[in-house]
Amino acid sequence: EGGSGASGSVTVDGSSTVYPMSSAAAELLADENSDIEVSVGFAGTGGGFEKFCSGDTDISNASRPIKDEEATACTDAGIEYTELLVATDALTVVVHPDLAVDCLTTEQVVELFGPNSKVTKWSDLDPSFPDTKVAGFIPGTDSGTYDYMAADVVGDESETLREDFESSEDDNVLVQGVSGTEGAVGFFGYTYFEENADKVKALQIDDGQGCVAPSAETAQAGEYTPLARPLFIYVNNAKYNDNEAVKAYTDFYIENLAAIAKGAKYIPLNDEDYAETKTALEGLAG
Amino acid sequence: MSDALTSGPPPGAGLTAPDLSARSRPGEAVIKALLLLAAVLSIGITFGIVAAIIGPTIEFFQQVPVGQFFATKDIGSQDIRPAVVPLMMGTAITTAIALVVAVPFGLGAAMYLSEYASKRARKWLKPTVELLAGVPSVVYGFFAVYFVTQIVLQGWLGLEVSFFNSWSAGLVLGVMIIPTVASLAEDALSAVPQALRQGSFAMGANRMQTTLRVVFPAALSGIAAAVVLGLSRAVGETMIVTMAGGAAKNMSLDPGEGRQTMTAFIAQTAQGETPVGTPGYNMLFAVALLLFAITFVINAVSIAIVRRFRQAY
Amino acid sequence: MEADGLNVFYGDFHAVHDVNLQFGKNEITAMIGPSGCGKSTVLRCLNRMNDLVAGARVEGSVLYHGQNIYEKKVDPIAVRTHIGMVFQKPNPFPKSIYDNIAYGPRVTGMKVDSMDDLVEEALRGAALWDEVKDKLKQSAYGLSGGQQQRLCIARTIATKPDVILMDEPCSALDPIATSKIEDLMMQLRDEYTIIVVTHNMQQAARVSDRTAFFTAKPDETTGNRTGLLVEFDRTKQLFSNPFDKRTEDYISGRFG
Amino acid sequence: MEADGLNVFYGDFHAVHDVNLQFGKNEITAMIGPSGCGKSTVLRCLNRMNDLVAGARVEGSVLYHGQNIYEKKVDPIAVRTHIGMVFQKPNPFPKSIYDNIAYGPRVTGMKVDSMDDLVEEALRGAALWDEVKDKLKQSAYGLSGGQQQRLCIARTIATKPDVILMDEPCSALDPIATSKIEDLMMQLRDEYTIIVVTHNMQQAARVSDRTAFFTAKPDETTGNRTGLLVEFDRTKQLFSNPFDKRTEDYISGRFG
């Protein structure tokens, strides 16, 4: 278990949404075994796969499933991997706490963030909204979060969002931006919202069934649509089997998944999903 | 013309000549070669910079038309955001604000140090001012965000500025380059010969008139060089604008809004670790090359100013 | 104009000891003596240029029209507009010839009807007009050394002082330029009181009405050389029939 | 030691023209002449110190024990260990007195049995031992100017040269220190060949066996002043009965 005898180094990179979990896993593992050096980056899901499929990293964090072309790149490089579901996320649309807006319909979300958006004031979206200028803070184009919003929610064929919003790969920057600017809007993973619930306000989303607030329950129950999404880690099979540190870290991660998710303030998997993940992990040790 | 030889003893007579033959000193030659090598390396660095940047830049322009690079708005798809003009705007606006702070304060400090301060006071005041340049730029960045933006601009002044904005980045950047301007300008002012000051005082001019009408114009080329060097520092500074200036490609002129500069773009993109080889990644180098070219030109201008107008007194 | 019991110190160093001198109006007074005897120091006291030297301290008084210029209520800047100064090395400002002349009137806020006329008048007064009238807007640095020195004199008379101090005004110049300046000094005597320091005894003999001879006496304990006034008299008298042995030795070239 | 058809150029400027001189062994040869006539330049040629001046070029030859020191196979560094040099301004190293003396033997790799003995011998040779023997480990900067100059001489003789070049060795010193150095030079004559540049004719007359008088002749077209040797003779002869009119004018104080 904890791999108390193991030593060596593990390189993890990828989704910034998953970063806090993988980082928390590393931090908790270090309390048990300080001989394992884990470095966790947050290059974004796409950037992470790029490195993962060229063999530079052992584990890749992802806030969406691997894309076909990424999978091909891995296969071409002879890299076999295993996908492990680690948590659920509720992509949260947040605004400055003083803004008198509480709920958006899915259509309004699309209108607000879409590549051809003409929305410069909140009142452009709905005349009942205040006359405040809109300022946006959104994840960078390399993030899975951006991809998810662009491709799966907005769904424009260009798969992009509007370009005049501030963007950053670091979700903390987004929190700062939204909380520090009047009329600001942004979106990011649920955790970042929960950590900063006192600074920003989460909007409810109305996908035709009435306004639903993001939360562990609504996400787990499948009510928070279309913004709930799964989070993964991808493990390089060969590295897992050859590098005792990678094995120790992965085992520890999955073993303590509930505690890690809780520590990192994520929405833990339900029992069913967790059982599936454990099975997948067992399949890894080949 | 002289009777030296007849009246003096023959020079050097009766002594065997000492050995003066050339000896080889291989150590000496090796050392000199090493020193030369070290100096030549500095040229290697310049070539290295250009070489390191140029490859990906060429690749970038194969992927993206030049017109799209020099566009004011991104016209591309997926993860290509090639427009550089908004970044140049960002650099221009923050730099302008920085110079508005640094030039008057820097020159004022320089005039005080050179024309008013006693020798002893100068010995300690000048390094103290120079400390401002020694404060790490992350520290300034942090200060810009949490003090200047939040406490001064939004709090005390009650301005409706964005969390990331050019005011804060530019002002703090200006403070950071005050010593660059002050130090060089002070050197230029001090180099004005005392005789000119005496001449002015003897005409019944007071100290202010002497400073402004005689010393300042006489030192003008050095002062111009100081300002230009400050400009080049402002254009190249990264952390303050990355932390306080935001990441929006913004063509508006309102300093209360945030905007990305060329340097901030490089830092933020590099941190995001965009996949190697993609246009998004290669753009990093195109922007860096542009930045390098701009600072190179600015610096060449400053060297030329000094050369051209160097006072002979 | 007169110096009364003048003592000058640079920090602890007693540079000039108890000098008493009366300068005649519309006369040229020369100050001569070996190097380091304090001639320049005394000269600088006469228009309070010593105020600008860090550590310099002046005791005694300098009377100008009966007014002690070292009194507290006196403005040293105003003093300098009345008592002009010309230096050893020509020091024109890095400006045009015109602006060099106009500088004094401008900074002192002189009321002038026509600056052009004033500039011309000053340049004529310094016997420079004909040489520069076509290039008033050109830099003063383009002039020769002698012309520059005359420009400095013109610049000084433009502020309409009544005393002009000159510290070895010809020592950086060649013989031809020197003789031009000497001629100019003799012309200026009609309107101004001139006090000139020189190393060149022939020059003192040629141009001055009165001559003051200084020397320096080493202190017995410290060896510091303090300057003092040895003899002050009509120039003819001093050179032909010196009263003091030291003066005689000096003018006959036996020391200094 | 002898200079043969020596011409020196600084870039395009012909500084010294065709100098021929023979220096007597165990004699003191003085070089005199007005400022800028090339005395220092000639002196520096004699131990190839001119090699270090950017743009300097030497034509002609300098024979040392019959060997032309400007020949290609000659090592200038070896030349300098045989022909030492003392400068106008005392220039001790910022080290202890002892290390100043020991420096030459150390860098030239001289075989010495006891460095202490060598240091003592050199300091005695320069008549400085008694004054400094108790503070050998102290900085040389604590010495007076005259002591520093004697230290520089001691430092030179520690490398056991046989010729010592001196460029105005006393011009920065007071009369007492000067006379000590002059005494020392006369003592050193027993062992060393000394060539000394001086501005002071009395000094040349007092200490030297032979004197070379240089002057500078302006070029008619360029006005550049090229130095040349006017007269070279036994000192007594040259001062009492100069052969050349220019020499006579110079030693009688009529120019220079």
Place this chain on the structure above:
Amino acid sequence: MSVAASTASEVTLATIASGRTRDRDIKSLLFLGALWFSLFFGIMVLLALIIDTAIAGAPRLDGNLFTRFESTLFPERTGFKAGIVGSLWLMATTALLAIPLGIAAALHLEEFADGTRWYNKLIEVNLQNLAAVPSIIYGMLAGAIMSFLGFAFGGIVIGGAIALALLILPVVIITTREAVRAVPQDIRQASLALGATPWQTTWRQTLPSAVPGIATGTILGLSRAIGEAAPLILVGIATVRFLPTGLDSKVTALPIQIFNLSSNSQEAFQTAASAAIIVLLVMVLAMNAVAIIIRNKFQKSW
């Protein structure tokens, strides 16, 4: 003497003895005030920065700050051990790279180079330009050097040190040259006249005399290096939770940790960042103070 002035003009006396001096007229006073303000504006900002940071960071100036690694789970005990130790590693490596190289280049230019040669002129101009190149560009160059050398991972000690060494090399060269130039020609001539070779002269006389100046310059250069973040970002240095063990191990630096934390919106992290800034400022200001003291103390007038 009767020739002395007798016709005192009233106008004259009124103007020179007015009791007012034009050095203290209203314009001059305003001007002086403006100059004073210019000088003290910067110093006031520096003070504001220090005080603000000290207040914000004081609660976290505890042992954890120095003994613990970064924690994303427990902001109140997050620490900067990795950053502090990493910065020291980076600095030492940077010094090893930049100082010998910089001194060697400076000695060549000052003591051995023939300044009339075109390549030496080129080196001169080039140095002036390098001093003005943005630090982030040096980061890109170092990144390129690292991948050229075949290091797969960024973010390691040697990569960061190369970036910082490149950055401070011009500073080291320029200050060393000034220090060497200030050594009087006398000393060199004396040495050469005793039969020392040029290199012996440089090594035994010029260099020792120039040490205080060189020390001042290199300390200032290193103090700049220790505070830099931008070039480190470009060579991939991020946060790690362990100490480096060699030149090729991953490392973090104090400014990088500060940068990463500063964007964290939780207040406890900002408090920690403020505390880390205090540590960084103490290091930088101490180095500057040492440099100033050396400069003021050993400044020789020869």
